[in-house]
Amino acid sequence: MRMEFNRLVLVKRYLWGSLLVAIIPLALMAGLYDRYSSYLHDKLIVERIDGDLQTAIVKMQGFLDTQIYHLENLADLPEIGDFLVSGKTHSASPQLTDFFYLITNGQDVYGAEFFDVEGQLVHSIPTRSALTPLNTYHKLPLVKTKTVDILGPIPPENGKPGWFVIRKDVIRLGEKIGSIVLKVRLTSLTEQASLLYRDGVYQPFLNTASKASYSVLGTKEVPGSVITTSTALLPGWTISLHSYGKDLADPRLYIRYLLLIFVALSAFGIVALFVHMSERLAHLISPLNEGARSIANGDFSVRVSEDGPGEIRSLAKSFNEMSSRLNSLIHTRVDSERRAALGNLAAGIAHEVRNPLAIIGTTIHGLKRSEKDPTRKDMLEVINEEIIRTDAIVEEFLDYARPREPKNEATLVRDVLNSVVTLTSATMSKQDVKLNLTGDASIHLEVDPSHLRQILMNIVLNSLDAMPNGGHLTIRTIRNVNSGEILIQDSGNGMDATCLTHAQTPFFTSKKGGTGLGLAICSQLISANGGTLKIESEVGHGTSVSITLPLASQALKKHLTSSQDGDL
Amino acid sequence: MRLHKTLSLFFFTLLHLSITVPMGTVWAQANDEKIRANVGCLYPLTGPAGLYGRDSVVSIKMAQDFIKKSQRYKSLDLRVKIGDTRSKSLRAVQLARSFIDKGQVDFLCGVVSSRIALAVNEATRKRNVFFIGTDHASPVIVSEALQPYYFRMSNGTRQSMLAGAKYIKTNYSKTKRLKIAFIGPDYDYGYSAWRDLRSFLKKQKVDFEISGEFWPKLFEQNYAIYIKKLIDLKADIVINGHWGHDLVSFIKQARNSSLFKQSVFMNFDAGGNFEVLSELGADMPLGLVLSARHHVNWPETQENKSFVQTFFSRTGRYPSYAAEGAYSGIMAIAEAVRQAGSVLDKEKLRDVFENLKLKLPEDPHGFMSYMDPHSHQILQVQAIGKTVANDHFNPAKVLLSDWSIYYPPSSWPLLEEKN
Numbered sequence: 001m002r003m004e005f006n007r008l009v010l011v012k013r014y015l016w017g018s019l020l021v022a023i024i025p026l027a028l029m030a031g032l033y034d035r036y037s038s039y040l041h042d043k044l045i046v047e048r049i050d051g052d053l054q055t056a057i058v059k060m061q062g063f064l065d066t067q068i069y070h071l072e073n074l075a076d077l078p079e080i081g082d083f084l085v086s087g088k089t090h091s092a093s094p095q096l097t098d099f100f101y102l103i104t105n106g107q108d109v110y111g112a113e114f115f116d117v118e119g120q121l122v123h124s125i126p127t128r129s130a131l132t133p134l135n136t137y138h139k140l141p142l143v144k145t146k147t148v149d150i151l152g153p154i155p156p157e158n159g160k161p162g163w164f165v166i167r168k169d170v171i172r173l174g175e176k177i178g179s180i181v182l183k184v185r186l187t188s189l190t191e192q193a194s195l196l197y198r199d200g201v202y203q204p205f206l207n208t209a210s211k212a213s214y215s216v217l218g219t220k221e222v223p224g225s226v227i228t229t230s231t232a233l234l235p236g237w238t239i240s241l242h243s244y245g246k247d248l249a250d251p252r253l254y255i256r257y258l259l260l261i262f263v264a265l266s267a268f269g270i271v272a273l274f275v276h277m278s279e280r281l282a283h284l285i286s287p288l289n290e291g292a293r294s295i296a297n298g299d300f301s302v303r304v305s306e307d308g309p310g311e312i313r314s315l316a317k318s319f320n321e322m323s324s325r326l327n328s329l330i331h332t333r334v335d336s337e338r339r340a341a342l343g344n345l346a347a348g349i350a351h352e353v354r355n356p357l358a359i360i361g362t363t364i365h366g367l368k369r370s371e372k373d374p375t376r377k378d379m380l381e382v383i384n385e386e387i388i389r390t391d392a393i394v395e396e397f398l399d400y401a402r403p404r405e406p407k408n409e410a411t412l413v414r415d416v417l418n419s420v421v422t423l424t425s426a427t428m429s430k431q432d433v434k435l436n437l438t439g440d441a442s443i444h445l446e447v448d449p450s451h452l453r454q455i456l457m458n459i460v461l462n463s464l465d466a467m468p469n470g471g472h473l474t475i476r477t478i479r480n481v482n483s484g485e486i487l488i489q490d491s492g493n494g495m496d497a498t499c500l501t502h503a504q505t506p507f508f509t510s511k512k513g514g515t516g517l518g519l520a521i522c523s524q525l526i527s528a529n530g531g532t533l534k535i536e537s538e539v540g541h542g543t544s545v546s547i548t549l550p551l552a553s554q555a556l557k558k559h560l561t562s563s564q565d566g567d568l
Numbered sequence: 569m570r571l572h573k574t575l576s577l578f579f580f581t582l583l584h585l586s587i588t589v590p591m592g593t594v595w596a597q598a599n600d601e602k603i604r605a606n607v608g609c610l611y612p613l614t615g616p617a618g619l620y621g622r623d624s625v626v627s628i629k630m631a632q633d634f635i636k637k638s639q640r641y642k643s644l645d646l647r648v649k650i651g652d653t654r655s656k657s658l659r660a661v662q663l664a665r666s667f668i669d670k671g672q673v674d675f676l677c678g679v680v681s682s683r684i685a686l687a688v689n690e691a692t693r694k695r696n697v698f699f700i701g702t703d704h705a706s707p708v709i710v711s712e713a714l715q716p717y718y719f720r721m722s723n724g725t726r727q728s729m730l731a732g733a734k735y736i737k738t739n740y741s742k743t744k745r746l747k748i749a750f751i752g753p754d755y756d757y758g759y760s761a762w763r764d765l766r767s768f769l770k771k772q773k774v775d776f777e778i779s780g781e782f783w784p785k786l787f788e789q790n791y792a793i794y795i796k797k798l799i800d801l802k803a804d805i806v807i808n809g810h811w812g813h814d815l816v817s818f819i820k821q822a823r824n825s826s827l828f829k830q831s832v833f834m835n836f837d838a839g840g841n842f843e844v845l846s847e848l849g850a851d852m853p854l855g856l857v858l859s860a861r862h863h864v865n866w867p868e869t870q871e872n873k874s875f876v877q878t879f880f881s882r883t884g885r886y887p888s889y890a891a892e893g894a895y896s897g898i899m900a901i902a903e904a905v906r907q908a909g910s911v912l913d914k915e916k917l918r919d920v921f922e923n924l925k926l927k928l929p930e931d932p933h934g935f936m937s938y939m940d941p942h943s944h945q946i947l948q949v950q951a952i953g954k955t956v957a958n959d960h961f962n963p964a965k966v967l968l969s970d971w972s973i974y975y976p977p978s979s980w981p982l983l984e985e986k987n
Contacts, residue, residue, distance in 0.1 A: 094665065094691070101658035101687065107754065107785045126690055159762045161754050161783035185754065187783060199796055216793060217782055 015278040023267050030263040034256055049196075053230045053239060056193035056204060060233050063108070063192055067166055068148050070103040071182050074112060075170045083123060084116050084170055084178030100125045108188040110163055116178045137165065137181075141210040143234050150234055153186045153208060155220035162186035162218045187218030193239050202227055202243050209236025284308045291319055300327035339403075346398045353394055361387045393515055400506060400517045406448035406529050410552030413443045413452075413477050413486065420456045424464060432470030439477035443484040444552035447529040452549070455525050458518045459488050459545050465511055466492025466543060483531075484551055489544045495537040503535055602645035605905045607898070608667030609678040610660050610688065611703075611890075613652040616787050616813040619843055620680045620703060624894035625650055626883055630875075631898035641902050648898065649673065655680070655787075657687040664688045668695050674911040675700055677897045680812075680890065681786070682706030682757035689713060696914060698921075702897035703890045705837055705861075706757045707764060710943040710980065717914065719921045719944040721900045721937075722861045722893035723976075725761040725809075725837050730981055731859065731950035731974035732807075732836030733768030738972070740805065740832065746776040749801050749831070751794055751818075752809020754783035761809045761837060767983045779803045787814060795822045799830060806831045811838030816847045819856075828853045835859070836952060843888035845955075845964040852955055852966040859952040859968075862892035864961050866951050866971060867932035875929035886961050896928045896937070896946070932973070940980040947976035 074080060079096055100112055113124040140151040152164030167181040189206065194216045196204035205213040205223045215221045223242035230239040287304040294302040300323055306316045361384060368380040421435065428435055445452065463473050471491040478485040495503065495510070502508040504523040509516035519535075526533045531549035609628065611621030628648055635641040649671055651663035660679065667673045676692065677700040679685040685704035692699060693715050701709065701720035705728070710720055740746060748769075752758030762781065769776055779801040782794050795818075798806055806827065810818055815835065822828065832855075838844070839858030864876050864886045875895065879887040900921070905911055907920045922941035930948060931937055937948045953968030961967060 094661075097691065098658055098662065101656075101661060126686065156781060156783065159750075159766065159781060160759055185785075187754070188785075194793060197793055199793075215797075217797060219780070219782070219797075 012278055012282075015274045015281075019270060019274045022270050026263060026266060026270075030259060034259060038256065049228060049241060052196050053204075053228065053241065056196055056239055057230050057233055059192040060189055060206075060239070063189055064166070064234075067109065067182055067184050068168070070109070071148065071166055071168045071180060073103070074099070074182075075168055075180050080114065080170055080180065081172045081177060084114060085172070097125060108185050110183040110185060113181045113183070114178065115181070117176055119179075122178065140165065141208065143209050143236060145234065150237075151181075153212075153214065155212065155214070156186075156218060162214065162220070164189070185218075186214065190214050190216050190218045196239070196241060200244060202241050205240050205242055206233075207238045207240055209234075213240075284312045288312075288315060288319055291323065295323055295326065300330055342400070346394075346400075350394050350398055354391065357387050357391055357394075361391075396515055396517050396521065400521050400524065403521075403524055403528060406451050406525070408446050408448055408529065410444045411447050411449040411452055413445060413484065414441045416449060416452045416456060417475060417477075417486075419453055420460055423457065424460050427461075427464050428473070431464060431468060433464060433467050434470075434472050436472060436474040437476075438474070439487075440479045440484075441477070443477050443479050445484050445549045446552045447531070447549050448525075451525045451529055455522045455547065456486070456488075458522050459547075462518060463488060463490035463492060463543065463545075466490055466494070471542075479551075480548075482551055483548050486547045486549075487544065488547075489542060491542040494539045494542050496539050500535060500537050504533070602643050603905060603910060604645040604647065605675065605901060605911050606647050606649070606671065606673040607675040607677055607700075607901060608649045608651065608664070608671055608673035609702075609894070609897075610651050610653050610663055610667075610676065610684075611678045611894075612655040612680055613650075615655045617655050617680050620812065620888060620890035621650075621652065621678075623843075623879075623883075623888045623891035624678060624702065626879060627875075627887060627891035627895035628898050630878055630882070631895045631902070635898075635902050641906055644902055644905060646898070646902055646905075650678075653679070653684060655684070657684050660684045661687050661691040664692050668692065668697050674698065675901050677901065678702050678894065679704050681755075682709065682760075683755040683786070685709055686713060686756060689715060689718060698901075698914070698917065700897045700901055702893035704757070706760045707945075708756050708760055710945040711982075714944060717918060719900070719924075719939065719946075721896040721946050722889070723948045723950060724945055725757065726764045726981060727945075727947070727950055727976060728837035728859060728861075729761055729764040730768050730977075731952055731972075732765055732834065733772050733774065734974055735836070735857065735952050735972050736769065736805065736834075737772040737774050741772075741774040741776070744775075744804075746774065746805060747779040747801070747803045748776050748805045748807060749780040749782075749798055749803035750778070750807045750809065751782040751784065751798065752807075753786040753788075753811075753814060755786055757811075758783065758809045762807070764983065765807060765836075768981075771984060784814075789817060791818045791821045794818075795825055795827055798822075799825060799827050803831050806833050808833060808835040808839065809837070810835065811841065812843065813847075815839060815844050819844075819848060819853070820851060823851060823853050828856065832857060836950075837861075838889070840953060840968045841889050842886050842961070842964065843890075845966060845968075846886065846961075848966070849963050850965040852964075854955050854957065854966065856955045857952060858955060859950060860889045861948070862887070862889035862930045863951060863953075863968060865958070865967050865969075866953070867930070867949075869929075869931070869933055871927065871931070872929045886964075892929055896926070896930075899928065900924060900926060900946075935975070943980035945980045947980065949976065950974045 077096065077099065079093055103109070111124060111126055114122045116122050137151060140154070143150040147168065149167040150164060151167060154163050156162040163183050163186050165181045165183055167179055169176045170178045170180060193204040193206065196202070197216050203223070204216055205221070207213050207229075212220055213223050215223075223240070224244050225242060227241040227243055229241075232238055291302045291304045302323055303320050304316045306313050306320065308316055364380050364384045364387065368377055368384065371377045371380060417437065421437070425435075427433075460473070460475075467473070467490055473491075474487075474489045476487040476489075478487065499510050504519050505516075506520040507516035508520075509518075523533050526547060526549070529549055531547060534546040534548075535543065536546075537543035609624070611624045612618050613621040613625070628650070632646060632648065635644060635646055649667060651660075651667065653660035653663060664676055667676060675698045676688065679688055679701060680703045682704040685701060686706070686709055689699060689709055690713070696717060698717045698719070699715070701718065702722055704720075705722070705724040707724050707726040709718060710724060736746070750762045750765075752762055766778070780797065780803070782797065784791065784794055808815065808818065815838065827833070833853075834857040836857075836859045838860055839856065840860035840863060842860075842862075842864050845852060866872075875892065876886055879885075879891060903926055904917055904920045904924060908917045911917065922939055922944065924939040924946075925936050926938075926946075927936045928948070932949055935949055937946050939946050950973075951968075952972045952974070954970045955966045956969040957965065958967035958969065959965050
């Protein structure tokens with residue numbers, strides 16, 4: 001196969017060339033698309049994350065500013081100054097309480113506490129705090145801004161939520177007289193970044209100066225790997241984005257890998273298709289190539305399969321037709337040359353043999369007339385018969401070597417067969433051969449009647465020779481669409497395969513005293529009359545000879561039918 | 569038709585409020601020849617918790633009608649003002665002051681939210697006015713923040729959580745260490761409920777660990793991240809401390825997640841409230857472990873059936889537990905005034921309240937609600953059930969069944985340790 005494939009290098013080149021033309025643009029396009037989409041995706045993700053991160057920072061800053069604004073409003077209340085200066089524990093007035101509830105109704109502030117300049121608690125709203133005791137404030141991480149202090153945060157623990165403190169000094173006449181703190185809900189701050197939460201992909205975390213990280217729900221957690229970090233919300237306080245579960249680029253990578261797999265599969269498919277096509281084409285062309293090589297080597301009998309598709313089948317048909325015609329041409333040419341040579345030879349022999357034979361015959365005839373002795377007269381008669389037989393052989397030889405051109409006419413088969421049967425009936429009777437004539441009596445063949453007679457006579461005589469001790473001879477005539485068939489079957493000895501193969505070869509004979517020209521002449525005459533000869537034989541079972549000849553044209557047939565129709 | 573009736577009643581109430589009394593208050597009844605008791609009730613009539621207030625107003629009227637017809641209270645002239653707090657602390661405090669200063673009320677009553685109740689309690693602490701809590705449930709107001717004239721006429725979270733701890737002990741703590749997560753509203757009610765449950769679980773010697781705690785705001789609308797976090801925890805039990813619209817929102821948002829399949833969902837204080845069941849309808853998942861301070865289908869006593877059907881005949885809807893709480897509050901006031909014979913002797917009235925024993929709609933056969941004199945907390949039976957399909961109380965398609973009944977201890981339970 002490899003040799004065949006290598007021999008068909010042109011096919012291979014075309015196919016592989018086409019393959020490269022198909023795959024290289026595909027690979028280039030896939031590569032460029034992958035790079036472009038990767039760039040676009042990264043750019044969009046980064047821009048979106050940066051935008052959301054900035055939005056979250058702004059929202060957190062806004063939340064803190066709102067709480068600081070509330071704290072400043074509280075600090076500016078005149079009542080605050082009064083009870084901070086007094087240094088005694090006070091009950092807040094209804095107005096102060098109302099103001100506190102007004103600013104904390106949104107649930108973002110758990111409470112407010114008021115301290116004098118010594119740091120002693122003067123008042124708190126509400127008076128009872130559910131959260132961590134006050135004495136822990138000094139332990140909380142502290143971040144100072146220009147206007148307030150941020151303490152904490154305190155993470156959620158012991159069944160309580162997380163919170164942090166915003167503290168502001170209260171200044172009157174340029175002097176600090178105390179401070180106010182707001183206890184702010186931590187989740188209210190962290191949830192400002194919830195727009196950055198992407199389930200299973202990434203989550204935002206609030207990172208404080210104390211290195212603690214708080215989820216969007218305000219729970220203290222150890223975050224995953226960091227993706228990006230914002231600018232500072234407060235000194236040391238940032239928002240960072242951390243990947244969780246899936247890689248951030250997972251969706252893009254998935255599509256990317258899918259695309260690459262698709263491209264690889266496409267390339268593989270194309271390669272497989274091209275290899276298959278290449279092998280198939282080689283398989284189809286290889287017999288043609290071998291056939292051409294055989295013809296080049298002189299084997300004109302070679303035929304190639306015509307099962308291929310399209311143009312290959314057409315090419316195979318043309319090839320077979322070409323080889324058939326070439327074969328026929330060569331054989332015809334050889335036969336013509338052989339016949340020409342044989343004809344010259346036959347003419348010479350006839351000239352050189354027949355003349356002496358004529359002289360001998362004339363002489364014998366004279367001697368016989370003058371001879372009185374009956375014994376010697378018989379001997380002269382024998383010589384005369386042998387001379388006649390020799391002349392007949394020479395005549396046969398001449399017939400074969402220089403066949404007469406057929407003079408075709410509509411010939412009623414029945415007439416010819418009747419003639420042959422009449423001539424051979426004595427021999428049949430003598431050899432106890434039973435004749436059986438069947439079939440269509442009205443077949444008119446477009447043949448030379450003398451040729452047909454000679455053909456049938458030869459074949460019938462051969463059959464009789466094959467049945468020296470009796471047998472059955474069947475002659476059947478069959479009408480086909482455009483031809484008539486004469487089938488002659490005997491129950492004689494039959495022929496073996498070798499004899500059957502050479503039966504039509506000139507000068508081949510299995511009969512003692514035969515010339516080996518009978519069937520050769522038959523074959524020649526049948527062919528000259530546009531027919532075919534087919535012989536089948538089996539040793540011990542007899543021989544069947546089929547002669548197929550063209551039917552006579554309708555005009556001739558009608559002309560003859562009116563007067564000669566009838567059965568055999 | 570039912571909706572029409574409901575809306576008609578609601579708008580009638582609002583119209584009545586706006587015409588008769590400034591600041592959203594209404595006088596409900598007047599009769600000068602009897603012992604007169606003025607009551608000022610604070611409820612949210614609008615906003616997310618508005619149904620609680622509207623249900624309470626209906627049941628207050630039911631109680632007044634009952635008192636009016638009852639021979640037992642024939643000498644009593646009970647007048648009730650109602651103020652719409654709109655679920656805001658400032659407005660509630662201002663209404664309370666107005667009731668006391670301008671309305672001359674002898675009793676404040678109501679308040680749904682514990683945070684607002686605490687604010688009102690603080691604002692009125694030194695006014696020596698009785699404050700009869702009917703709906704808020706934080707234990708703080710009957711312990712650390714207790715004032716002498718405060719009494720609560722419905723079970724609080726401590727009782728709910730005690731029953732819940734017993735339920736977990738009985739049904740879920742036999743095989744392995746339980747992983748329990750909590751989510752509840754970020755105010756004292758939520759903190760107290762969670763603290764009490766943990767304390768009672770320890771007391772019941774339940775082997776458990778806390779896998780997470782979350783504190784969304786009251787009236788939070790988006791629970792998506794909370795639900796995701798709860799699913800990530802893979803807890804055996806999720807304790808939910810929400811009530812009202814918050815619980816409805818949470819369940820609606822969680823019902824299509826794996827949370828209810830993965831964990832047993834429990835809410836012992838307000839989850840079985842009819843308001844929640846009716847709002848969720850067929851969206852209420854089955855198999856949730858819930859309870860409430862009152863149920864429309866338990867106990868199957870004549871008193872409870874009568875209360876539920878009377879409420880239904882008046883409104884076209886079935887009552888939430890807030891209705892039964894408000895009814896209990898008014899009946900408690902009536903009974904206390906009847907026993908004291910006057911509203912003037914506050915010490916006598918307080919003494920009566922401290923020893924009050926009353927048959928209420930939510931009391932099962934053979935049981936009467938009774939006041940704990942130390943905490944001023946009424947002690948009632950707590951029934952915990954599982955959600956099952958039941959459309960006998962439309963529009964609810966799911967009700968509680970498979971009840972576990974927990975009778976109250978002799979006194980309001982105290983915590984043995986701080987958590």
